[in-house]
Amino acid sequence: MTSAYFISQLMNGLCLGAIYALIALGVAVIIGIVGFATFTQGEVVMMGAYISFYVFLYGGNHVIPGILGSFIATWVLGMIIYKICYARFLDAPEHISLICTIGFSMLLKNIALIFFGADKKPMLNVIKSINYHFGPITVSNVQLLILGTVLILVLILSFVFTKTDWGIRLKAVSQNREAAALIGIDVEKTAMIGNSIGCALAGAAGTLIGIYYQSCYPTMGATLSMKAFTSATLGGLTSVPFAALGGILIGIIENIGIAFSSASFRDMFSFGFLILMLIFKPTGFARKRSVRA
């Protein structure tokens, strides 16, 4: 095994990890603000990809309108998900809303099957693929776009949640709803906005993933959703930068594992790493266990 080959596999892992990270960011935002786990992210990603597919189909291959279309549509979808899966169960045991998100994800998948069909839709040449060669490393412009998006989103979200009044209000709702209400925060509206931000990020991620894999289909979110949740778990569930780090690490571990064995064992590497991590450090990369009031 040459070092060039090893570096290429590392790069592939980094790019795949960036895709996991892109979805994990939304998961961390939702758990961090709403305070409940979500299993709808994979299907929101899929819906985002379909929205942009139709934007590209009828409006031409322009990336920005595609991302904007899926961002707005999945923002609205986030509001619907909040109303159905969370709003009525804020004081109920957590598993109620969790089961509700699982049910809603199945509903979304079936709606997609009925309205879009089961076959894959092509998303060809939205961005003309250009490969850049840095010594032994080959990286495409789409991969760089995804990596750059993850980095920028991590910086923006971290800044908003820690340095702005608005972001601190969002965090306050997840930490103690009663106290947040006492200081005049509209808890329900704030939590709904938090859910919509998470979903809109997933929708935009769907556009980029569709462009990267050059297709979209109703079941595309299932595996990605599990990996994104795993990434967020590694990051301590609520931390945006650590969720991104979790995603990237999983991508790299999977690809390095495949380099030494077989792609049939991909899930064994990622979930094996998660189990080991949780055994030795249950809080994930975060210093403290995430707390929901």
Add this chain to the structure above:
Amino acid sequence: MKSKTGKKLLSLLAITGLSVTLLGACASDVPPAANIDTKSATEDAAETTGTESSKVIKFGVIAPLTGAHAEYGQGFDAATQIAAEEINAAGGVNGYTIELECQDSAADAKTSSDIFTRYGEDDSIMAVIGDFTSSCCKANAPLADEYGLVQISPTASDPSYASMNDYCYTVMYNQSTAAPWTAESVVGHYLGKTACAVMYLNTDWGITTNDYLLQGIDKAGIKLLGDESYSENETDFSSVIEKLKATGADCLVILDQGNVPTIINQVRAADWDCQIVSLGPGASDQILELCGENANGLVIPCPSYITEDNPTTSDFYKKFFEKNKCAPTDHALCAYTCVQVLAKALESIDGEITREKIKDALKDVQYDGMAGHTQFNEDGGVNRDLLIIQVVDGTYVIQKEYGYK
């Protein structure tokens, strides 16, 4: 408080279920969703022609209407309906009209077996057409024996399937002959390659096909530079592709069906300018749609090539396109053949039609149709010659006719 929450949750679930049902009912012109029964038009025809209910023969169809192989499953549904409609329009078989019931297995062996069990326990089902993958068919084989119910698969090509018991049949060519032929005649003779790499789906079908392909590669003296498997739900093939690219191979053989377009796109995205050969997908429209220019040069061993221009297949092509909004592949043609073969078997049965009599009658059936001559061998399988088809400027072109060695 808790009971109120429970009631609200129940109401929500009920509303959700109702919404899905209503949406499904509204969408009559779109593909069916998971586990939704799709009754054929022939059912209505049988009811409206005033035929007695005892003069209806019902076949169950199991197909992956959703998931990675949905293109093929929906093709099964449409093609079997076309065959039944044609037979019924011509007066049926011995006075019987054919009725079909199609259910979605999503190419999942457990789901497929659940559906087969339901068909087995339903006395009105006289034979089952399906499933798509050899894995599903093999999972159903013991149930076929238990219920004494024929399972005739349009596409199961694992050589170990049809010989599992007397109730298992397939009309698809056998990988024990097709895979070695692909290695020797396609990779070796037609393409003139002396080395190649292989990537295959880690399922019963993929593993068996890979074994036979490697035998052919060995026999033809072709150097095997890499042989990699991947799981069925894989979406990112970059690590496998990088691994095989690093071997220096200039020819890649892909053993898969639904994932082939994704793999081709990722091979090209990795700047790997190799010759691609794929055994499994047939001349699929989805490959051309999803790959665009990336598909150019792709070589596919294929048992048939159905076009609108070909007078033999033109009528079937048009009917299929009308139903399924895409061109038929050989897999769909094989599903059509299954219904025709069953009808031939019914024709030869005297007296009351039973599951047992259908099983026995199939052994002697000879059917000449668009997929060539169909006659089952001792194991319940068939042997067919293959064409060599290549994508040239975005369309399929037959490069070598049947019989190429």
